Amino acid sequence: MSAVSTLSAAPSPRLRLGVVDGARGLALLAMFVFHFAYDLSYFGLIETDVPSDPAWRWFARSIAGSFLTLVGISLVLATRNGLNRPAFLKRLAMVAGAAALVTIATFFAMPRSFIFFGILHHVALGSVLALPFLRLPVAAVATAAITAFALPFLVAHPLLDQPALAWLGFSRAPIVTADFVPVVPWFGCVLGGMVLARLALPRLSGSRFATWRPASLPARILAWGGRHSLLVYLVHQPVFIGALMLALQLSPAPPASQERGFMLSCQSSCAAGPLGAEACERLCVCTADSLKREGLWAATLADRLDAAGRDRVSALAQACLRPGGKP
Known part of the structure; x- marks a missing residue:
């Protein structure tokens, strides 16, 4: 460190x-x-x-x-x-x-x-x-x-x-x-x-x-x-x-861990800012739901988004920060 x-x-x-x-x-x-x-x-x-x-x-x-x-x-x-x-x-x-x-x-x-x-x-x-x-x-x-x-x-x-x-x-x-x-x-x-x-x-x-x-x-x-x-x-x-990663190759984690990994990464990144833990959790849940509705969820988990896709993810996250998004 x-x-x-x-x-x-x-x-x-x-x-x-x-x-x-x-x-x-x-x-x-x-x-x-x-x-x-x-x-x-x-x-x-x-x-x-x-x-x-x-x-x-x-x-x-x-x-x-x-x-x-x-x-x-x-x-x-x-x-x-x-x-x-x-x-x-x-x-x-x-x-x-x-x-x-x-x-x-x-x-x-x-x-x-x-x-x-x-x-x-x-x-x-x-x-x-x-x-x-x-x-x-x-x-x-x-x-x-x-x-x-x-x-x-x-x-x-x-x-x-x-x-x-x-x-x-x-x-x-x-x-x-x-x-x-x-x-x-x-x-x-x-x-x-x-x-x-x-x-x-x-x-x-x-x-x-x-x-x-x-x-x-x-x-x-x-x-x-x-x-x-x-x-x-x-x-x-x-x-x-x-x-x-080697351990996971020998004994793969359940599919649910992919979504958990996204949530943990999202909340960790959010926690570096001014939002509290509860607000970060709501923000990440809102963002994940938005990605699923937009059909970007699978590409996000696989990190296969192009520049336009990353911009759309950022826009969805920002929308969740507004009162209407209820983060």
Whole structure:
């Protein structure tokens, strides 16, 4: 879910804190749990509706927040002796390239809900936006973090509802995407990590946390994953999905799981926007009924729609959002 170690690893081994790698590894482990549960739910292999379940949604948000907090912590660690500009730019290019790869892959794999601004996009942009804050007093950075968290509740304008500006985080319109981590309020987590690091680092010097190194095999595996989080992020979902698809080939899911998969995907995409779980469920039921009436249901499930068909699906979903559609 994050490229923290790739983007903001310390420029020299002596600046690296094993406890940060371990924390990042634990966050990766939590990410595995969520994504595997999400995939099981998507394929109809478990009864729990993971995308719309409040507990699972808060779990996912806590994972994203922990990774972005670690971005801020790692950025402070990496610049204690000054910014290594060539190394930073190289790592930034790697994360930005990985983000572009995710966008392209999801556009072809699931064009209705492709990822246009997910966690990797935020890690890349947030790391650049955070650079000026390295020179500011801690109080100013903390104030900026609080402001970032508050802005989505304070700022609203029809212009900000335009799809091209959705990545900023102010849009009140439904946003259909599999992963959405806009600039606000999530940049507040990056700034919060910077505050935490700047307050804690002077107290860590010479402490047990500063000198901790993974000794047991599980701890070494966690730390290794934390040091290579970009690679782990890019590989884990294809592995999970491939394993589940192979399992379904050996033991096919019932036909009803196709409709369930559509509903789960629809509700997950809807949940990334401002609508609540109940409104999203009504919206997706309305959209599915409309697709069946229009004869687009089978083509939608098989993802065989052309551009005109996708536009019609979007129009039907928008109609369900209006009062007459009763989403």
